[in-house]
Amino acid sequence: MPPKLAEIVEEFASAPRDVVLEMLLEFADSVPPLPAALADRAGMEQVPECQTVFFLRAEVAPDRTVTTWFDCPPEAPTTRAFAGILAEGLAGASADEVLAVPDDLYQRMGLAEAISPLRVRGGTAILARLKRQVREQIA
Secondary structure, three states: OOOOHHHHHHHHOOOOOOHHHHHHHHOOOOOOOHHHHHHHOOOOOEEOOOOOOOOEEEEEEOOOEEEEEEEEEEHHHHHHHHHHHHHHHHHOOOOHHHHHOOOOOHHHHHHHHOOOOOHHHHHHHHHHOOOOOHHHOOO
């Protein structure tokens, strides 16, 4: 797992439950805006498992560094938080590091005790689709 993502996981796992939702909101506010080339979501994949409209795209550079983009409305702070966590935690990560992220990432963070199982399932689907895009590009 990329070091920055491991640090985020540890921060959430060790935080008191009443602080976890506040931490999620901070990550919801940290989702970078889409570049102009993706403004119409062309080339992005929708994640239908999410309760809200959510799109993502992963791009693997020749040096195997992964760049991620996420699009989710501001009115969906929990789902945006998943995007913010992945955007920050995977920034500069290699394809191998992205693929090594555990599928139960959000459970390891302790989010299953703080948010609904449906939301955790949506976050897990986001990670799964992101990893699939990376696998497809390095194959």
